[in-house]
Amino acid sequence: MAIKLTVNNQPQELDVDPEMPLLWAIRDHLRLTGTKFGCGMALCGACTVHIDGQPTRSCVTPISAVAGKSVTTIEGLSSVAGKAVQTAWVGLDVPQCGYCQSGQVMSASALLARNSKPTDADIDAAMAGNICRCATYARIRAAIHQAADSLPASQAKS
Amino acid sequence: MDLRNIEDSLATWPPLARLGITRRAFLRFTTIAGSGLTLGAIIPASAAKKSGLTVLGIEGTPGDFSTPFVRIDPDNTVTVICKHVEAGQGVWTGLPAVVAEELDASWGQMRAESSPAKVPTYGNFAFGPKGNVQGTGGSTSMANSWDQLRHAGAYARAMLVQAAANRWKVPASEITVSDGVVSHKSGKKATFGELAAAAGKLSLPAEVKLKDPSQFKLIGSEKKLPRLDSHSKSTGTQQFAIDVMLPDMMTALVLRPPRFGAKVQSIDSAAAKAVPGVVDVVQIPRGVAVVARDTWAAKKGREALKVSWDESGAEKRGTDAIFKEYRQLSGGAEAVKVENRGDADATLKKAAKVIDVEFEFPYLAHAPMEPLTAVARLSADKCEVWAGCQFHTIDQANAAQASGLKPEQVVIYTLAAGGTFGRRANAESDYIVEAVSIAKATGGKYPVRLIWTREDDITGGRYRPATYHHVIAGLSQDGKLIALKQDVVNQSIMAGTPMAGMIKDGVDPTSVEGGTAEQYDVENAHVTWTQAKVGVPILWWRSVGHTHTAFVKEVLIDELAEAAGKDPVAYRLSLLEKHPRQAAVLKLAAEKAGWDKPFANGQAGPKGARRGRGIAVHESFNSVVAHAVEVTVNDGTIKVDRVVTAVDCGIAVTPDVVRAQMQSCIGYGLSAALYGKISLTDGRVDQTNFHQYRVLRINEMPPVIEIHILPSTNPPTGVGEPGTPPIAPAVANAVRAATGIKLHKLPFDLAAAKATKT
Incomplete structure (x- = not known):
């Protein structure tokens, strides 16, 4: 039976194995390839998407668990916080190989949406689940602070 | 590591020898390289158009001024064709910076794209003076491109200047170039894009003068040159091999031996084939591939696959025993x-x-964030490979051997690599050969995307x-x-x-x-x-x-x-x-x-x-x-x-x-x-x-x-x-x-x- 959900504000119906992780449904079936596969065990964060606004590892989330919910991928990231994060990412030249950065941006956007002025400890707590083998961590931290500074506190959530 | 002998070492290796790197070709090339002419050899713009890279949207409109390293399009963009893979180390920024400096371009007009696999044109001179191996490694990308790309930029600049001189009927010596604008004291101005067509028809100047480093405006500047790939990599639009989607493409996972050196003894594929979405189970030299309509089905199929392994030639020691032996040795x-x-x-x-x-x-895995991935599409007379190639022409030669075609029938599309740290450069081109072998074993019925899971990556050796x-x-x-x-x-x-x-x-x-x-x-x-x-x-x-x-x-x-x-x-x-x-x-x-x-x-x-x-x-x-x-x-x-x-x-x-x-x-x-x-x-x-x-x-x-x-x-x-x-x-x-x-x-x-x- 097809599973109905919303992806990037578009209604979608997916007739796939209900156990299929959301990651493979959005990559292979919806062809939204910005969300990356890194580990398949929720260990690296490359697959992070927002489900009803919450940062979620799509590689271990069965598609059946997302029925009726709203999924935002990097392609659909349009929140004020999300845009501020991407602007800071580009401005500080955060990416190196870039493969993990979709997940980093999604985790950082979710952080700023709930905490518009995160401390270094807040950043550690929110971002420690996202691995970057190029170790762009120093710039990720700086970019989150820069994005936060660019953001009036009241706007982050909109 | 002194890499200068790699090329000689490879000269007698059968897959590369088939590339036709003859002594004669070498002599001809070194002569040209000596005069710097390869840097500006004009190739018809139409050739770029046919390269197939447009499938992936990584190539802009082929321009009127086109050399192996620099292309200037009518839209005034300057594209530097990079012979090295961008794996995070910044070659898509550093190499264009070298060209932009000598060309006096504006940074905003610079673009980067991957070159085809082709030697000696795109050979790595750090691997040998003949340029008969294309590859990225040994931290050589900038060192071996420096002189080459400075010349490429300087030649392009000289030709744009000459084109302007011809158009304005003034001496070339009176023309200046700054920040992407060609000017004459009379007030005449033109962009590179406006001059590209005319410049492309000129013959190469006999020689060009490179800038004295004291004249550098972009190189070494603390006024940051923004990376050319930051936007695509911050918005999820950068395409990696794992993102390639071709019509009718299937996804494959390979079951490899549980111990290094073991070989397939027997295969029971019934349960794997019963998994919905699995279309083929085929044996390849490095294991058994499960081919499916999507990644999830391939994974489920591989879990259901039963293979008996002949472990008679396998390594059965643990690392404790290995270190004990090392101490004795x-x-x-x-x-x-x-x-x-x-x-x-x-x-x-x-x-x-x-x-x-x-x-x-200890042993260490590279663990790049993008696990090894390659896409192969095979027909009777052509093999196309999409990968974050780090050993371009070696990958090409290995793909040729695996597909049974000639190297010149193998087209390599080098995409951004999601990290490599050395892993994607190996003499066997293991992951590329696997993809091509699966395409071959399935008769080229469909393009094959091979994905290594993280477990494959960590346990897979090298x-x-x-x-x-x-x-x-x-x-x-x-x-x-x-x-x-x-x-x-x-x-x-x-x-x-x-x-x-x-x-x-x-x-x-x-x-x-x-x-x-x-x-x-x-x-x-x-x-x-x-x-x-x-x-x-x-x-x-x-x-x-x-x-x-x-x-x-x-x-x-x-x-x-x-x-x-x-x-x-x-x-x-x-x-x-x-x-x-x-x-x-x-x-x-x-x-x-x-x-x-x-x-x-x-x-x-x-x-x-x-x-x-x-x-x-x-x-x-x-x-x-x-x-x-x-x-x-x-x-x-x-x-x-x-x-x-x-x-x-x-x-x-x-x-x-x-x-x-x-x-x-x-x-x-x-x-x-x-x-x-x-x-x-x-x-x-x-x-x-x-x-x-x-x-x-x-x-x-x-x-x-x-x-x-x-x-x-x-x-x-x-x-x-x-x-x-x-x-x-x-x-x-x-x-x-x-x-x-x-x-x-x-x-x-x-x-x-x-x-x-x-």
Whole structure:
């Protein structure tokens, strides 16, 4: 039976194995390839998407668990916080190989949406689940602070 | 690693010999290269159009002015065709910067794209003067492109100037170019795009004059040149091999042997084929492939697949047994001389103090964030490969062999690689050959996308070789290092590969490069290497042999300084008289770190914690890097608080990229120092994913990293790797300064080291 959900504000119906992780449904079936596969065990964060606004590892989330919910991928990231994060990412030249950065941006956007002025400890707590083998961590931290500074506190959530 | 012999080593290797690199072709090419003409040889724009890259949307509209390295389109964009893979190290920014400088382009008009696999046009001159191997490695991308791309930019500039001169009927000498605009004093102006068509019809000028470095506006500028790939990589639009979606494409996973060297005995594919979505199960040389409509079905199918393995030829030892054997082999009957100068034995007997140390380094997986992936599409007369190729023409030759076609029938589309650190450059092109083999075994019915899972990546071999060093060093009465005996044991990266020709006098240079005797000019030194025979596949890993030789060198020298009662910086400087670059870099790092000053925030850390400083310097890939670090050791854990880095990499073309690479090298090296370890039990790899193969996370990254680049007018040298070797020893030295614990085994285990008497 097809599973109905919303992806990037578009209604979608997916007739796939209900156990299929959301990651493979959005990559292979919806062809939204910005969300990356890194580990398949929720260990690296490359697959992070927002489900009803919450940062979620799509590689271990069965598609059946997302029925009726709203999924935002990097392609659909349009929140004020999300845009501020991407602007800071580009401005500080955060990416190196870039493969993990979709997940980093999604985790950082979710952080700023709930905490518009995160401390270094807040950043550690929110971002420690996202691995970057190029170790762009120093710039990720700086970019989150820069994005936060660019953001009036009241706007982050909109 | 001196890579200059790779090309000769490969010359007799059958897959490459089929590429037709004949002596005649070589002579013709070197003649052209000598005159610089290859840089500006015009290819018709239509050829680019047919390249197929437009399928992926990574190529713009073919322009009117087109050379192998520079294309100028009517829309006024300047595209630099990069022969090196962009794997994060910044070549899509650094290489365009070189062209933009000589062309006097505006940075905003610069673009980058991958070249086709083609030699000698896109050969790497660091791999040999003939340019008959295209590949990215040894931190050579900038070094071997520097002169070539400066010429490419200068030729393009001269031709645009000539085109303007012809159009305006004025002498070329009266025309200036600045920030992407061609101007004449009469007030006439034109963009590159407006002149491109006319310029493309001109013949090449006989010669061009390169800028004097004092005239550089973009190169070396502290006004940051934004990376050309930051936007695509911050918005999820950068395409990697895993993102390639071709019509009717299937996804394949491969079941590989549980032990290295095992072979397929029998296959029961019934259950796998019963999984909905699975379309084929085929045997290939490296295992059994499950081909399915999507990745999930391929994964489920592989879980259901039953294969019996013939393990008669498999490696069944564990790493404990392997290290035991290494200790026995060390300096023994099979040891080969690496260096023998003076009389180390006799001098050691006279030494006032002798230090005897063993070092152990585990196997390490590269673990790039994008697991190995390749897409292959095969027809009767053509094989197309999409991958983050690091060994372009070797991959092409291997794909040709696997597909049964000729190399010229193999088209390589090099995409951005989601990290590689050496893993995607291997002589067998393992992952590419797998993809092509599956396409071949399924009769080219559909394009095949091969994905390695993280478990495949961690357990799949091609690791940094496990390595053992035994060092005996002697000090004179006044504390001078007067004698060194060093025995190294590990597997050879080059042996048994087409690059075996790089083994000279029985020594694989990648096993011993960057040694202590060499970099500290020890007068009496006897160094041996013993090649271990183990069935675990190995490969170069970011900075190759320096990953272990630098650690031994810099920890040893620090302990010798302590034994001599000398300051670690002063002691090193006394040994670096013949190495002025190393001395200068070391001094700068020490000075900027405040080596002689107390800790900025006091010596004491949290209650019960110990703080310490350590330093290390090392030369690799023609660059020199020193790290001065501060650590806090608390409750059995090591926290790196601050890293002050100095680097001499010649001219820093894009200083911001150099800094990014230093940060990256520090993080990558710290992963290995603190956590990195692949172990085997009875021949089976113990680690499978990031919960067991732990890597550095943001909360473990040193909160303060300061990077200082030495001003230089020398040609650029490597930055992708040279920052890695000195970080682990700097941290070990800081830990010893803080606690007295000597760390001689990686990854660091404070409790174990404390319990070991050394």
